[in-house]
Amino acid sequence: MIEASGLTKRYGATLAVDGLSFGLRPGVVTGFLGPNGSGKSTTMRLIMGLDYPDAGTVTVGRQPYRRLRWPLSEVGALLEAKAFHPGRSARAHLLALAAAGGIGRSRVGEVIRLVGLESVAGKRAGTFSLGMAQRLGIAAALLGDPAVLLFDEPVNGLDPEGVRWIRMLMRSLAAEGRTVFVSSHLISEMALTADRLIVIGRGRLLADTTVTELAARAGGSLEEAFFGLAGESAEFRASEPADFRAGAPSEFQAGERPGRGRS
Amino acid sequence: MSAQPYEALAPAGHYRFRHAARMEWIKLRSLRSSWWTLAITVTGAVAIGVTVGVNTRNAAGDLTNNALAGMVPGLLLAGVLGVLTMTGEYTSGMVRATLAAVPRRPRLLAAKAAVFGAVMLAAGEIATFVSFFAGGLALRHGIAAPSLGQPGVLRAVILSGTSFCLVGLVGLGLGAVIRHTAAAVAVLVGGVYVAAQFIGFIAHGAAGYMPILIVGNSLSTTKPVSCGSGGAAACPHFLPPWAGLAMLCLYAAVALAAGGWLFARRDA
Numbered sequence: 001m002i003e004a005s006g007l008t009k010r011y012g013a014t015l016a017v018d019g020l021s022f023g024l025r026p027g028v029v030t031g032f033l034g035p036n037g038s039g040k041s042t043t044m045r046l047i048m049g050l051d052y053p054d055a056g057t058v059t060v061g062r063q064p065y066r067r068l069r070w071p072l073s074e075v076g077a078l079l080e081a082k083a084f085h086p087g088r089s090a091r092a093h094l095l096a097l098a099a100a101g102g103i104g105r106s107r108v109g110e111v112i113r114l115v116g117l118e119s120v121a122g123k124r125a126g127t128f129s130l131g132m133a134q135r136l137g138i139a140a141a142l143l144g145d146p147a148v149l150l151f152d153e154p155v156n157g158l159d160p161e162g163v164r165w166i167r168m169l170m171r172s173l174a175a176e177g178r179t180v181f182v183s184s185h186l187i188s189e190m191a192l193t194a195d196r197l198i199v200i201g202r203g204r205l206l207a208d209t210t211v212t213e214l215a216a217r218a219g220g221s222l223e224e225a226f227f228g229l230a231g232e233s234a235e236f237r238a239s240e241p242a243d244f245r246a247g248a249p250s251e252f253q254a255g256e257r258p259g260r261g262r263s
Numbered sequence: 264m265s266a267q268p269y270e271a272l273a274p275a276g277h278y279r280f281r282h283a284a285r286m287e288w289i290k291l292r293s294l295r296s297s298w299w300t301l302a303i304t305v306t307g308a309v310a311i312g313v314t315v316g317v318n319t320r321n322a323a324g325d326l327t328n329n330a331l332a333g334m335v336p337g338l339l340l341a342g343v344l345g346v347l348t349m350t351g352e353y354t355s356g357m358v359r360a361t362l363a364a365v366p367r368r369p370r371l372l373a374a375k376a377a378v379f380g381a382v383m384l385a386a387g388e389i390a391t392f393v394s395f396f397a398g399g400l401a402l403r404h405g406i407a408a409p410s411l412g413q414p415g416v417l418r419a420v421i422l423s424g425t426s427f428c429l430v431g432l433v434g435l436g437l438g439a440v441i442r443h444t445a446a447a448v449a450v451l452v453g454g455v456y457v458a459a460q461f462i463g464f465i466a467h468g469a470a471g472y473m474p475i476l477i478v479g480n481s482l483s484t485t486k487p488v489s490c491g492s493g494g495a496a497a498c499p500h501f502l503p504p505w506a507g508l509a510m511l512c513l514y515a516a517v518a519l520a521a522g523g524w525l526f527a528r529r530d531a
Contacts, residue, residue: 026268049366079359083356083363092290099286099289179269
């Protein structure tokens with residue numbers, strides 16, 4: 001459904017995405033795994049046509065995004081940052097998008113119920129907590145009932161219940177035969193959610209494989225396998241715990257805790 | 264695991280300008296700040312017209328021009344609202360949702376300009392007509408209120424009403440070029456207000472081409488402006504009303520074209 005070929009994007013002196021090629025297929029959750037700054041969000045923006053590649057192409061159903069006939073009914077996207085005006089109510093936000101997508105008002109009510117925002121749909125979205133804002137973003141992504149869904153770091157900042165809800169949602173969307181592409185830097189979350197994995201580091205493809213196969217490479221530990229791949233490409237690394245001569249928890253990057261991966 | 268690929272039920276055909284325009288209309292009307300700004304702009308313009316009316320002592324002056332005196336200060340808010348209509352997309356992140364729904368950027372900007380322009384045109388015409396009648400009613404000292412049937416009056420009222428729309432569209436175009444609210448507002452105020460004073464000072468002949476002087480001395484007048492005791496030599500060359508309107512349209516078109524060109528080419 002989505003095909004990237006030689007995708008390259010440079011911001012000034014930084015090469016954010018470097019000759020990235022991959023394909024996404026329907027019916028499975030494809031995880032997009034890589035450390036922070038590895039080019040995941042940039043790739044998502046390139047798919048959505050928000051940024052233009054310096055080289056290469058990316059298509060959705062053989063079309064670049066800007067040529068889609070009814071974009072919201074073909075691709076739903078939750079990008080990393082908020083994508084709504086804080087002064088507008090959740091309902092008005094969705095109604096505006098529905099108008100552009102030729103989508104009926106009743107569907108707006110449906111997605112509001114689906115993500116559980118009924119009680120706050122009339123409130124200004126600027127008052128929403130992070131979890132509610134994510135739900136609004138997911139409602140917008142589901143509005144057109146699209147066959148392709150992109151989620152950029154959907155569980156960032158969510159409580160365990162929210163994380164679980166999103167995981168179930170993504171799996172059920174894939175089970176309906178949709179193409180689901182979800183980026184994360186959380187290995188444990190990917191282990192629970194994804195079937196296939198595209199691993200990138202410094203904008204380059206490191207692996208395009210299944211979760212099971214990747215874990216098998218390092219004797220069953222997905223985390224170990226990931227570090228094996230990402231080791232050379234991670235831009236910033238914290239010191240190994242041994243350097244502090246204490247049993248401090250291992251953090252592969254500042255602020256990120258891989259957690260106890262189910263391996 | 265592998266179910267049949269999901270068949271999305273997209274409507275027939277493809278999205279068009281009207282879908283984008285409908286989205287922009289819902290976006291504009293669902294922000295409380297849009298209505299507040301419009302209400303303050305129109306009320307302020309009328310209040311100034313009434314104040315000038317109350318204090319008018321010269322029955323031989325251009326009474327219509329006096330009643331429309333609030334339009335020039337109102338341009339500032341109209342232009343800022345135009346800037347915010349565009350920069351608000353970037354500061355809030357809304358632009359990502361907007362472009363996901365309408366990825367054809369020229370079509371999106373055209374829809375935005377059409378909807379915003381129509382709303383500002385309505386607001387401007389309401390402001391001029393209400394100012395005209397309220398300013399006339401406020402006249403004292405035995406001065407008779409002007410009527411729309413007098414030569415040039417209806418033209419002055421209608422043409423002045425377009426100024427909110429046209430300066431607002433200049434703001435919208437600037438917002439698309441600059442994308443940062445504060446910087447775009449600074450350029451707008453600098454270009455529309457400060458430059459007019461400056462150019463009036465150093466290049467007298469060009470002053471008549473400045474937006475605020477076009478609105479104040481070309482669009483809203485019923486008779487050619489005289490500059491008091493200094494005579495014709497002290498007066499810059501003011502454009503005739505329709506030429507003034509054409510000049511304002513040109514400013515708006517240039518700002519929108521520049522904004523549209525950059526909007527289509529740059530990363531969002």
